Amino acid sequence: MAITPPASFTASPFTGKTFGVTVTGLTKKFGSATVLRDVNLEVKPGEIFCIMGPSGSGKSVLLKHIAGLEFATSGEVRIGEYDAADPETRAKVHLALVFQAGALFNSLSVYDNLALYPREHRLCNEAGIRERVMHALSILSLEKAAAKFPSELSGGMRKRVAIARALVMEPQLLLYDEPTSELDPVMSATISEIIATLREQTAVTSIVVTHDRDLALSICDRLAIIMDGRIKATGRPDEFRNPKDPAIANFLTPVIDLKNPRFKQLENAHE
Numbered sequence: 001m002a003i004t005p006p007a008s009f010t011a012s013p014f015t016g017k018t019f020g021v022t023v024t025g026l027t028k029k030f031g032s033a034t035v036l037r038d039v040n041l042e043v044k045p046g047e048i049f050c051i052m053g054p055s056g057s058g059k060s061v062l063l064k065h066i067a068g069l070e071f072a073t074s075g076e077v078r079i080g081e082y083d084a085a086d087p088e089t090r091a092k093v094h095l096a097l098v099f100q101a102g103a104l105f106n107s108l109s110v111y112d113n114l115a116l117y118p119r120e121h122r123l124c125n126e127a128g129i130r131e132r133v134m135h136a137l138s139i140l141s142l143e144k145a146a147a148k149f150p151s152e153l154s155g156g157m158r159k160r161v162a163i164a165r166a167l168v169m170e171p172q173l174l175l176y177d178e179p180t181s182e183l184d185p186v187m188s189a190t191i192s193e194i195i196a197t198l199r200e201q202t203a204v205t206s207i208v209v210t211h212d213r214d215l216a217l218s219i220c221d222r223l224a225i226i227m228d229g230r231i232k233a234t235g236r237p238d239e240f241r242n243p244k245d246p247a248i249a250n251f252l253t254p255v256i257d258l259k260n261p262r263f264k265q266l267e268n269a270h271e
């Protein structure tokens with residue numbers, strides 16, 4: 001499927017700049033709970049890097065540290081040479097985060113949600129904004145939803161609007177939190193293609209938190225598996241085809257065992 005990112009991407013004042021991300025000794029505690037434990041990662045400029053792991057393992061918290069929305073208990077995150085925790089960094093790096101739940105403004109239409117950032121940052125005039133917004137919506141097959149409000153959309157549509165909003169921000173660093181959850185298989189494949197095509201055309205560094213094994217193994221350059229707040233393994237997708245570590249193997253290819261004692265308990269409960 002041919003996908004054409006907005007022409008304005010290549011006209012961005014940030015064109016040509018792309019940033020790597022370095023996470024060094026990152027530990028995060030919420031009260032007495034340790035959620036990230038000495039996390040070390042290096043994402044190279046222009047890479048598509050996937051982060052996979054069980055629910056609750058710390059993926060979203062890690063992504064929020066990169067976005068400067070959470071602050072380390074110890075260790076640090078750098079975007080290129082800049083400290084991710086420094087508020088000034090957001091003025092130097094165009095960073096877009098596609099939130100797990102969309103994080104749209106409920107009082108704004110889909111169109112105005114997308115137009116907000118270019119209006120606030122005076123990226124171009126209203127005609128230019130309209131062109132960008134409609135192009136981004138067309139990439140995500142959302143043209144007809146432009147006038148709708150978030151409450152009128154399905155979960156999958158909200159997710160696509162959140163991705164379209166990230167596109168109009170002309171990012172140099174794109175962070176996606178579960179971009180394909182709640183989407184049907186065809187739309188999931190389209191999102192994977194968009195992530196890959198954007199990187200190809202704009203060299204944007206893309207960090208993708210996902211449970212979607214197909215997405216991770218088909219489009220990423222490298223991936224990391226995080227379990228219980230620790231990085232268990234990092235490598236190229238082909239290095240994860242037949243993982244030897246039983247915990248990783250079971251996570252990537254879970255086996256449904258109908259003889260599991262838990263099913264037995266359920267059966268007994270219904271007798």
Ligand SMILES: Nc1ncnc2c1ncn2[C@@H]1O[C@H](COP(=O)(O)OP(=O)(O)OP(=O)(O)O)[C@@H](O)[C@H]1O
Pocket residue numbers: 030035053054055056057058059060061062100
């Ligand atoms: N602001 C917070 N205060 C306290 N605990 C938090 C906070 N944010 C996250 N946590 C806890 O940190 C742990 C990791 O959460 P996180 O959202 O990173 O998981 P995840 O790997 O993204 O899971 P999922 O795949 O379900 O989205 C969870 O136990 C969660 O309850």
Ligand SMILES: [Mg+2]
Pocket residue numbers: 059060061100177
């Ligand atoms: Mg999460």
